[in-house]
Amino acid sequence: MQGAITPPSARSRSSVSTQERSSTVGHTSSTIPQPSKPSIPLIHPRSKNPSSGTSFHRMRRIIAENAEWSLAIVPLLTELCLQHIVKNFQKNPVLKQLLPEHQQKVLNHLSPDLPLAVTANLIDDENYWRRCCVQRWPVCHVARHGGSWKHMFFERHLENLLKHFIPGTTDPAVILDLVPLCRNYVRRIRVDQFLPPVRLPPPPWPGDQSDSGSEGDAEEPTMDHYQLGDLVAGLRHLEELDLVYGVKDCGMNFEWNLFLFTYRDCHSLAATIKACHTLKIFRLTRSKVDDDKARILIRSLLDHPALEELDLSHNLIGDRGARGAAKLLSHSRLRVLNLANNQVRAPGAQSLAHALAHNTNLISLNLRLNCIEDEGGQALAHALQMNKCLTTLHLGGNELSEPTATLLSQVLAVNTTLTSINLSCNHIGLDGGKQLLEGMSDNKTLLEFDLRLSDVAQESEYLISQALCANREAARQRALNPSHFMSPNTADGPENSAG
């Protein structure tokens, strides 16, 4: 009877324990509380038979010279009941019917190893889940999971499963069985590796690089990764999806195949994110997304109801992909767009600038380590003269030079929304630096302006930094007392900023 109740997740353990249980019924009572023994050290010895070895201790207790000795050491019936509940929680989870204080007691003594099928939807106590998390992972950043230990547990649990899922080998039910348990608690999925399917007959010939490439082409249908569709459809509160189609720690087993984001993967992912209407943040980085795949993904994201952040950094997106992103800008409520470290050139930047000119949602645009050059830079600068929304712009490492700086200095004089610009690693030049300095002299809102390694004269850089400092001071004053922001204020500013 007890074996029938055991959940399938604990299959391996139950198969072992059923044998034990089948031997003697009386024996089970002693074997089951074994794991809970350390959690209830005070109560346990008392519940044992008086004939056990602790009798001496107990005798001592009874003969104590205390005149006020009483039978209070006999545990209360409620205590005993609670112990029993804790002991048999897996088979008979009784929690909601208890009084609040008793609930707390039971929760404090429950083992973190209980099968999730029992605990997932029954226990909401954060303390219990904290114990579970701490037991499993040495480092826990609960703040990254919305401050909820339960969310953290399920999210990380799911991530672990996904990370180690091998298509074709691992049973997909392992993940899908978890869906009904964790659907209410998973807000984000952050997976930084997807394992490719294992080739069962390992190729006997040591393949060259060219061979492996041809093999990859030949076996492309078999190289698909786990399809997220079913899982994501089951999670009703999913808000963030952070994926990397690659393998971590491959070491000397490196093969290009391991880092292959196939078209099928791409299509299924596109369908998945299109179907997930709660998704707010979508990140797909370091996954060799080229123009075509980017366009497939972006097409599926057009007019998405909730999407706010799109991160496609460290991919192979070119001008066509950038054009798609520009289209997405005007067809969604995107607030953050990250295309860092791609292959966007002037035409792509120009289309982005065109979209940016009339956009009212985008706050942050990152085009770091692309190659938009002066043409693209000028187009963006022109767009910024019209835009009233963008606050952060990263154009580091884009081969920009003086003409862009000239236009940007004009933008600085006009724009009042930009707070942060990064122009590092460009070839602004001395004259460009001077022009930017001129632009800065009229600006009161910019707080950060990175001009490192961009051939700007030290003097102008220093002066710009001074202007930034002044702006920062002003901003601080404004933030502290918005009514009269010019007056000096209390000194708790540094502590706040430091924290």
Next chain:
Amino acid sequence: MNPPGSLGVLEQNVDEHSSTPILGPSIHSDNPQERIQARRLRIAARLEARRREALGEYLDGKKESEEDQSKSYKQKEESRLKLAKLLLCGTELVTNIQVAADMRETHRRAEEEELKRQRIEKLENEVKTSQDKFDEITAKWEESKQKKIPQELWEMLNTQQLHCAGLIEDKNKLISELQQELKTKDDQYVKDLKKQSDDICLLLERMEEQVKNVMKTFRQELHYIEKAFEVERQELLASNKKKWERALQAHNAKELDYLMNRIKKVEDYEKELNKQRIWDCEEYNMIKIKLEHDVQILEQRLQEMKATYQLNQEKLEYNFQVLKKRDEESTVIKSQQKRKINRLHDVLNNLRSKYAKQIKQFQEENQSLTLDYKRLVTQFKELQKAMRHFAFVDDEKFREIWLMNEEEAKDLIDRAFAVDRIIHAQHLGLPWTAPDFWFLKNVGPISQQQKKSAVQIVEEVLMQTEEEVEEATSEPESYLDLPKQVSARTTRKILMLLCDESGFLIESKLLSLLLPLEKSECYLLRLDAIFSALGIESEDDLYKLVNFFLKYRARHISPIQVKPLHQAITEKTSVAFDLELDEQLAMEGEQEEDLVEEEEQEEGLESPPSPWLIHPNDVLKILEAFVMGLKKPRDFRAPVKVLKVTRNDSRDSEYWHALTTVVPPAKQNLWDALYTALQKYHLVLTQRARLLMENEALEQQNTELQMLLQQYLDSKINSQLQVPPTQVFRVPPK
């Protein structure tokens, strides 16, 4: 100052390092850019510090108004700026690596691109040259085919081989070059990896250092701030303590001053007190002596008072005893009275309840009685109505019966008289005279004369007087009603006078209405109004008035007699009235003479009480007197009226008796005798009549029998018979 920014940068850094390996020198290497960066940072920091100082001073200056806070504030501000700078510099230092890596990457990319371009160019060149060479070789193949000489061909082939070998050599060289390049790239990759790991290490190191630094500086700054606060507090404490001490000292000095003043004052007051005390003592003694004297006097008085008091006490005690006794008595009486009161209260209550009960009872009774009364009244009214009805009916019946009886009686009397006349005429042969009795003419019940109203009489009088002009004074019917003492003329005169004089009694409206009327009518209406005003209603009253007027004359002569005379007159009138009635009944035929006689008597008795002699001025006085006098007899009027209704039947029996005795007894006797004689005569006559009758009957019988015989004889049967009976006997001739 901007932790989110720095954090973001850090994250990006991490991403960077994990994804794109960048070749670069470490901080210890001789990278000029790195060094430049460091130098720049140093300078910037220095300048920043200077600026901060200036700013701090400026802020200080601004804050000088708040001297107490300035130090800690300055410290805080300084710390804040320092920490901000530190953070900024630190993040810059950390991100420098990333920026450098980026830079290197861009450089690398640029170089790569350049190299790629060169390589492609080179390859293209190579392809071109090799193509040329190949073309040349293939051209030579054609050429070689035309060679016929084997040596030449061999030579040619050799050169071809050489050329091919050269081509292959070139290609191989290119390949080896490329492979070399690849190898170097691999090396570079390994180097890059190493550099990246170094970079990461450096980054971590710097981050750690940064964290450490920041922590340290934060602690330090915290320490400084705390110290500053401490110092400030100390200073504040010291200054406050100093102030406090100064204040305390001042306070002590003042206290001392006050003490000295006080001591001095105390001495002064003591002296004054002594003086005052001595003076007071003397005064006290003096007063004491005086007061003792007073006390003696008062004690004497007290003794006296005590004596009187004793006396009074005894008196009062006696009084008290008396009063006590009285009080006791009074209490006894009071209790008695109380008891009595209680009793009386009980009685009163009883009586009250009884009274209430009785009131209730009586009310009920009253109600029932009133109901009874009402019922009785209605009954009475009904009864009266019935009575009136019955009276009327009775009257009627009485009258009818009377008439019937009377008729019967008169019939009988007539028959008696007729018989008597027949007897007288036929039997006695005497002339018969019809007896004449008053009652024979009487028809209907004997009734009293009805009293006429004053107005009717007046009317009559007036009419009478008008008619008088033509007719003689004697009008038997009209005089009948007038009082016997007063003539109609006199009455008329008096009335005219009254009418003229007492016009004030008539309403003015009536006067205006009377104007167009005839004189007599006018008088009549006037008199009517006057009489209604005076209260004269009946005939009697009028006569009284007239008489009163007449008597007034006499009173003028002897005013003392007025009253009795008046009474006498009234009595007389009433007597006269009765008499009149009697007379009316008794002797109807002699009325005329009687009246005349009486008038004459009156006139003779009362001398000439001519109305002419009554002065018009006296009329009012007479009227007043009359009205005064009239009030009395008014009261008797109601019973008189009732009496009037009852009929006087005293003369009925007399009447009826008289009727019975119409035939005198002498005549009756005569009749009796006649009766007996006639009876005898009758007897004879009856006998004769009977005989005649018998005779007649026999005759009739004879005729009848004859008839019957004749009948038999005439019948047919006779002829049929053999022997007719007619043959037998002889029929008597008819």
